[in-house]
Amino acid sequence: MTGFRRLAIPEVIEITPPKLGDHRGFFSEVFKRSAFEAEGIHIDWVQDNQSLSAEPGTVRGLHFQAPPFAQAKLVRVLRGAIHDVAVDIRKGSPTYGRWVACELSAEKWNQLLIPAGFAHGFMTLSPDTEVLYKVDAPYSRESEGAILWNDPALGIEWPSAGGVPVLSDKDGVAPLLAEFDSPFT
Structure with missing residues (x-):
């Protein structure tokens, strides 16, 4: 039976x-609509995305898409491990600006x-980490946004990467939360 555990921000x-295994390997229903709906989760997934990060300490995020292309995500790791982070950016939310994290791994x-x-953002914890995630809206360049991954006001507890984190140019210059006018209410 699929397990569902709500984090400190219960929407995450x-x-x-x-995962059922035998001498041949294993079988798993990694997404089953009826199991999600039994938990009150009704999301119409429209696209799967996959990324590969070669180096441990690679940071991707903190990303979002503004309405009308706002995205829910279902993130899983196919190989390796990540420290996965979600930051509430909904104006008026009692948890606005708070974050939760969870280690996701193939294991x-x-x-x-x-x-x-x-x-949403993550840091890879092992080399050659592959991440697969479902989204419920298509990508829109005009709707993409980001918040600085290490904004001191957020206080996200990132793991030690053993060196300088690997970032895209765009992620390295994303705005701070205080400079950000959220499109979410």
Whole structure:
């Protein structure tokens, strides 16, 4: 049976699907609509995305897409491990500006559901980490946004990468939360 665990911000949910193995390997229903709907989660996924990060300490995020292309995400790791973070950027939310994190790995076989209205980012914990995630809206360059991954006001507890984190140019100059006017209410 699929396990659902709500984090400190209860809209963000760690999901662990069952994994059935025998001498041939294993089988798992990594997404089953009826299991999600039984938990009150009704999301129409439209696209799957996959990334590969070669170096441990690679940071991707904190990203979001503004309405009308806001995205919920269901994130899982195919190979390696990540420190996955969701930051509430919904104006008026009692948890606005707060974050939650969860280690996702191929070994743990877990996933993280991040609803629209959250900025999302992760740091890889091992080499050649592959991440697969579902989204419920298509990508729109005009709607993309970011918040600085290490904004001191957020106080995200990132793991030590053992060196300088690997970032895209865009992620290295993203605005601070205080400079950000959220499109989410």
